[in-house]
Every structure is written in structure tokens, then in C-alpha cells.
Amino acid sequence: MASIKMNYVSAADIFRKLSSSTKDTELYRAVKEFGRLLKTHFLLHYMNDLDLRQRIEKQLNKVELGQSLSRSIFHGRGKRLYVGAKEDIERVLLCSTILQNIVIAWNYLYLSDYLLSIGDSEQRQAVADGISEGSVISWEHINMLGTYDIDHLEGPVFLASLQQMRNLKLRHSGQKE
Template sequence: MDDQDLRKRIDDQLDKLESTHSFARAVFYGQNGQIPYADKEEQQLADACKRLVQNVIGCWNCLYLNQYLLQAPAAERQQVADAIAASSPVSWQHLNLHGEFDFSDEALKDSLRFDVEALFAFQWESPAGPLV
């Protein structure tokens, strides 16, 4: 209890955990967060769909942050990496969770493209040497 650094790290982790719960509530907004199905199989399906959407959003955020890190100038890359490390991919304020979703070719023509091979091949240079 006397270790202030440990208490701060625990508090930060608890904040991230609460953010994860808020994220789950935001994704599952229908019926006030209640699953109105009597059948256990339908409840499990609704919960699995919610988890799938959460995982897709987390994956999107990770890909986007990695792409942002790759495109950052070398002089700013460490600052960007520190900001990413201090945050969490569990974020949804930039997403439209309520509304119309358009995945047509026309709507996606200017969307962000990820070079996944470049993400995997990226060599991070730190002051102590390259990290793999």
C-alpha cells in the first residue's frame, strides 16, 4: 500500500478494465443491454456477435495505430510509440455504432488501405538497437 508507483499502475489497469466494460456496453446498445431471448442458444449467439464486433473494432484500432506509427517521421516515432503504449485499443468514440453502415464499393473507394506485410516487416530502431 505504501508503494505509490504500484498503486498508480494498478489504478491505471483498473481504468483500462472499466473502459473495456464501457466499450462492451456501447457495442451492445440494443434492448438497454439486455438479451431478450429465452433460448440459451440465442443468448450465446447474441453474446458471440457482440464479442466479434468488439474484436473487430480492437483489431481495426491496432492496425490503424500501427499504420500511424509506420507513417510517423523517424524523429517523432518514439513519441508516437509512447502515446500508443499509454493508451488502449479499446476505444470507440471515433466509430458510428448507431446508424447506417455502407460497405458498397463507392463508399469504400477512399478508405484507408493497410499494408499488412509492411506492418509485419517493420524493424523498430530503439536507442539500445533494433527490436524484432
């Protein structure tokens, strides 16, 4: 690693040598030990830093929430994708991803509309801070087994225009005005 850092050899050369050799070479064992050092350093930092642990846990919770949404959308056949043609599997996964994105986009639009309806700037900021601390991945308000007929909608669903939503200026938590 010092050779790479000091530009004596490129990382590509190291990887080329690693890929063409067996796992019992000194270079392979050295890179493996270096990886263990990095992992140990991270684990010690992780155990010592409460803020880091909380940030990682928050991100893991968001990932799990996204996976739960995926399972909720993919409700057919006991939430299992059985073997089929590759194209069919890809189509199912793509449709599931599109539906997840629709749910998230709907939530963003709804929350933007709600924020724009709040007249008091301090209250608006408090709601925005609450939204930023949480997640827009929510689907309890959506009937996953229902039939949707959007042909009979009368007028726009949201009160705010797209331009108004784009112009919505909020400060981030901790940011001074």
C-alpha cells in the same frame, strides 16, 4: 502449506481432503488462515508501493474501458440482455465480442498505418510511446447506430501493407537501441 512445499504431500491430496470434508475441520481453517496471511501481505505491499498501485489502477481502467465498449456495442433493449434461449444468449454475447474485436483491430490497423506514415524516427517513437501508454480501446469515431456498406470501397482502406505493419520495429520505452 509447508507440507506441500517440502513435498510431504501433494496439493491434489490437500484439495481432495478439503473437498471431502466439512468446513469445520482443522485443515480447512488452516488453509483459510493461510489465505488471510497472503491477502494481508499483499494489502500491506499494495499500500506501501505507489508504483504497484498505479499499475493496478491502469489495468483496472483498461478493463473498465473494455466494459464500456461492450455496453456501447450492446445498445439494444436498454443495454440489457433479457432471458431467452441459451443458444440465443450465447449468439448475442459472441456477436458482441466479435464486434469489440473488430473495433480494436480497426484501431490497431489505423494506428499502424499512421505510424508508418511518420518519416521522422524520433517522432514515430514518441507517437508509439504515447500509444503504448494509452489504450487502443476507443470508439468515439465509430457510428454505433449506422449502416455500413463495405461493398463500395474503392481500393485498400489502409495505405500500409500487412507486411509493412509486421516489419514495423519500435523499441519499448526504456529500451536502448
